[in-house]
Amino acid sequence: xxxxxxxxxAGHGVDHEHAHHPGGITRWITTTNHKDIGTLYLWFSFxxxxxxxxxxxxxxxxxxxxxxxxxxPEFFNQLNTVHGLVMIFGAIMPAAVGFANWQVPLMxxxxxxxxxxxxxxxxxxxxxxxxxxxxSFIVPGGAASAGWTLYPPLSVQTGMGMDLTIFAVHIMxxxxxxxxxxxxxxxxxxxxxxxTMMKMPLFVWTWLITAYLLIAVMPVLAGAVTMLxxxxxxxxxxxxxAGGGDPVLFQHIFWFFGHPEVYIMILxxxxxxxxxxxxFARKPLFGYASMVYATGSIAILSFLVWAHHMFTxxxxxxxxxxxxxxxMLIAVPTAVKVFNWVATMWKGSMTFETPMLFAIGFIFMxxxxxxxxxxxxxxxxxxxxxxxxxxxxxxxxxxxxxxLFAFFGGIYYWLPKWSGRMYDEAxxxxxxxxxxxxxxxxxxxxxxxxxxxxPRRVPDYATQFTDxxxxxxxxxxxxGLSQLIFLYAVLKAIRSGPPAPARPWEGSDTLEWTLxxxxxxxxxxxxxxxx
Amino acid sequence: MMEHATRRERPVPAQRGAxxxxxxxxxxxxxxxxxGVIAARYSGGSTAGVGVLGFAIIGFLLVAILxxxxx
Numbered sequence: 291x292x293x294x295x296x297x298x299x300a301g302h303g304v305d306h307e308h309a310h311h312p313g314g315i316t317r318w319i320t321t322t323n324h325k326d327i328g329t330l331y332l333w334f335s336f337x338x339x340x341x342x343x344x345x346x347x348x349x350x351x352x353x354x355x356x357x358x359x360x361x362x363p364e365f366f367n368q369l370n371t372v373h374g375l376v377m378i379f380g381a382i383m384p385a386a387v388g389f390a391n392w393q394v395p396l397m398x399x400x401x402x403x404x405x406x407x408x409x410x411x412x413x414x415x416x417x418x419x420x421x422x423x424x425x426s427f428i429v430p431g432g433a434a435s436a437g438w439t440l441y442p443p444l445s446v447q448t449g450m451g452m453d454l455t456i457f458a459v460h461i462m463x464x465x466x467x468x469x470x471x472x473x474x475x476x477x478x479x480x481x482x483x484x485x486t487m488m489k490m491p492l493f494v495w496t497w498l499i500t501a502y503l504l505i506a507v508m509p510v511l512a513g514a515v516t517m518l519x520x521x522x523x524x525x526x527x528x529x530x531x532a533g534g535g536d537p538v539l540f541q542h543i544f545w546f547f548g549h550p551e552v553y554i555m556i557l558x559x560x561x562x563x564x565x566x567x568x569x570f571a572r573k574p575l576f577g578y579a580s581m582v583y584a585t586g587s588i589a590i591l592s593f594l595v596w597a598h599h600m601f602t603x604x605x606x607x608x609x610x611x612x613x614x615x616x617x618m619l620i621a622v623p624t625a626v627k628v629f630n631w632v633a634t635m636w637k638g639s640m641t642f643e644t645p646m647l648f649a650i651g652f653i654f655m656x657x658x659x660x661x662x663x664x665x666x667x668x669x670x671x672x673x674x675x676x677x678x679x680x681x682x683x684x685x686x687x688x689x690x691x692x693x694l695f696a697f698f699g700g701i702y703y704w705l706p707k708w709s710g711r712m713y714d715e716a717x718x719x720x721x722x723x724x725x726x727x728x729x730x731x732x733x734x735x736x737x738x739x740x741x742x743x744x745p746r747r748v749p750d751y752a753t754q755f756t757d758x759x760x761x762x763x764x765x766x767x768x769x770g771l772s773q774l775i776f777l778y779a780v781l782k783a784i785r786s787g788p789p790a791p792a793r794p795w796e797g798s799d800t801l802e803w804t805l806x807x808x809x810x811x812x813x814x815x816x817x818x819x820x821x
Numbered sequence: 822m823m824e825h826a827t828r829r830e831r832p833v834p835a836q837r838g839a840x841x842x843x844x845x846x847x848x849x850x851x852x853x854x855x856x857g858v859i860a861a862r863y864s865g866g867s868t869a870g871v872g873v874l875g876f877a878i879i880g881f882l883l884v885a886i887l888x889x890x891x892x
Contacts, residue, residue: 404840467851475843478889479836487889502885506878509851513858528862539871543858546875586886593879 311811319414322406323811324391325708330413331388332701336777338380338420339694343770345373350732350766356753366749367435368451372423374438375455378555379462380420382689385697386558387412387469390497392708394473396802396809397491399482399818404475412469419461426451426458437747439544442529442537446521453522456515463508470501470508477501482801484820488582491800492575495582496561499589503550503557506593511547514540538603545596553592555689556656557585559696560627563649565800566699567631570646571638572797577630584623584630591620601672610669617667621660628657643795644718648699651726652692659687662737677747680740686733698725698776705780706794710808711787717779724772731765854878 311317321327349369352360361369391409395402403409426433431449434440445452477498481490490498517528518540527533529540568575575581597605597613631653640646662684666672675681698721706712735758744755751759790807801820805813857877861870 405844467848471844471847471851474847475840479839479843498889499886502882505847505851506854506882509855510858510878513855517859517862539862542871546878589886590879590882593875593882 320410322402322410324395324402324406324409325809325811327403327409327413328388328391328393329708331384331391331416334413334416334420335381335383335385335388338376338384340773341424342373342376342381343773345369345376347766347770349373350763352749353751353759354763355760356751356756358750361749363749364435365432367437367747368427368433370747371434371437371455372427375423375434375458376420377689378438378551379459380416380423382555382693382697383462383466384416386497386500386555386693387466389493389558389562389697389700389704390469390473392704393802394476394494394497395480396805396813397494397800398477398480398485399801399814399820400476400480401812401815401817403472404480405472408468409472412465412472415461415465415468419458419465422454422461423458426454429454439541439548440515440518441544442518442521442540445518446529453519456519459515460512463512466504466508470504473497473501474505482814482817482820488579489820491561492564492578492581492585493558493561493800496557496564496585499585500554500557503554503589503592507547507550507554510543511551514543514547517543538600541600541603542596545599546593548599549596550589550592552685552688553588555693557589559652559693560585562696562700562703563631563652564627566645566649566703567634569703569795569797569799570643570649571635571640573634573638575630576633576636577626580626581630584626587623588620591616591623595620598667598672601669602676614667614669618664621664621667624660628653628660643702644713644715644722645699645703645795647719647722648695648702651722652695652699655687655691655695655729659684659689659692662687675740677745678740679736679744679746682746683733683736683740686736690733691729695725698722701776701780703795704802705783706790707802707805707807707809709784709787710790710806711783712790712794713779713783713787717775717782721772721775721779724775725769728765728768728772732762732769733765735759735761735765850881 311323312320318326318330321330348361349366352358352366391403394400423433429450431451433451434445434455435448436445436452440452440455477490477494487495517526520526521528521530521535527535529535529537531537564575564581595613595617597609598617601610601613631649642650662680666675666681666684702713702718739755739758739762742755744751744759792806793803794807795803801814801818802809804818854874854877857874858871861874863870
């Protein structure tokens with residue numbers, strides 16, 4: 291059980307000394323404070339989310355009607371590729387790290403991350419990598435256009451935009467590795483006295499396991515793109531069949547990284563939902579230990595399923611069957627988590643503020659995405675649906691309605707603590723419902739398109755796919771505009787929201803709620819003892 | 822009930838030493854995996870080499886997670 295007995299008097303672990311830290315831009319460039327760095331990560335991720343979102347709207351605008359109306363096919367491919375890279379490496383992952391930076395030290399009673407200066411470097415590598423990636427649009431040949439998966443031989447043949455992408459991926463990988471070393475060290479070595487591993491909040495558990503996944507797989511990605519780089523410029527033939535290599539080897543190596551990567555993107559969201567649901571159900575999380583074991587099982591199994599992304603490469607049937615069965619197996623611990631969230635709500639005293647709406651929306655729609663993943667796990671079905679819009683629908687349900695919804699819920703949940711101000715609940719609810727409705731209008735029809743045979747990554751399509759593409763494009767613009775409500779809600783709260791109490795959510799019980807709102811610059815310099 | 826521990830219960834040099842040791846272990850694992858992905862291409866055929874590395878990575882994760890769950 292993870293509930294931590296504590297008294298509710300504000301002021302424990304608060305640094306009452308005057309904080310000596312620079313102001314202005316120098317503060318943000320040189321900060322080693324986990325709260326500042328968390329803020330930097332979250333704002334960076336939101337900016338990248340908007341950048342990637344604009345690319346998505348350009349894609350959907352082109353796909354509104356059959357034919358080529360707005361962009362050249364080569365540029366469309368660049369938009370597709372960079373949209374994926376920006377959303378994965380620029381939006382989702384940095385947002386998750388932002389939540390980790392803010393919350394992990396607070397939830398374990400630590401004064402800061404283990405390596406505060408390296409924390410600063412981990413962040414500031416990202417804007418540099420983002421500039422490299424986005425500047426690839428303006429170099430000769432344009433940006434990388436081989437899809438975010440960068441498959442050779444196409445990725446070996448394209449222009450210098452691919453080199454910029456490879457360098458950006460290297461830099462983002464280094465940032466992730468440094469960040470995960472920091473998080474693991476902080477969690478293992480800096481917990482408050484009395485906080486055993488099985489008393490940690492589940493968000494800390496999910497980030498510990500995510501950090502282990504990052505350590506394991508980011509070097510694999512770095513190795514794969516390094517081999518791409520040497521194939522491109524240094525005469526190697528890792529992935530060139532004419533030189534004795536094998537392009538399918540890249541797919542194996544890439545997806546050995548790529549499948550754990552999708553769990554890296556979702557596990558922190560599981561942790562956020564596991565924090566929000568008990569708070570608003572006013573009940574402890576059901577089955578804490580099983581949630582920990584399920585998360586660990588998901589992480590371990592994620593290494594055994596990579597080839598379900600490659601069922602059509604010509605694998606032996608025995609291999610296909612193995613990966614099919616293990617992929618179906620990974621649904622079991624995931625289902626355990628969904629059942630536990632529902633069981634937490636069972637007979638709870640529930641209220642439906644905005645964080646809870648996003649958490650419940652997550653449960654519904656992540657489950658839909660999970661079901662379509664089970665459909666795709668079946669080899670004979672995947673042979674037909676591979677590289678169709680059914681796959682696009684699946685991963686947008688789990689990543690957007692999954693990760694992104696959880697992150698929105700987390701922002702609304704913790705913003706009162708971080709900023710000391712309450713957000714406007716009406717705006718929050720508008721944001722949720724508009725996002726929920728337009729998300730489904732955008733992505734649900736893609737299931738039909740995929741089942742009807744529309745391929746992915748195409749700027750033009752056969753006319754029988756027109757109707758659902760029009761619906762999806764309208765939904766996409768609605769979804770995009772809805773995010774402006776979120777931006778307005780956050781800015782309004784920060785600037786002029788009513789003061790937030792130390793514990794605005796009655797059912798919250800982790801350590802950060804024992805501190806005042808807004809949080810002092812330095813917290814838990816004297817470690818709390820948890821009994 | 823939450824009591825404040827004294828600073829002496831968490832000596833700074835010992836904390837820094839423990840943090841550094843943990844970080845070096847994790848960094849060395851990352852470096853080995855990175856080099857291993859490339860070196861595996863040249864070891865015992867691509868399948869065997871990458872297979873060995875894959876099992877090493879899975880083994881690392883098993884040990885890392887199960888050690889913490891037992892505590």
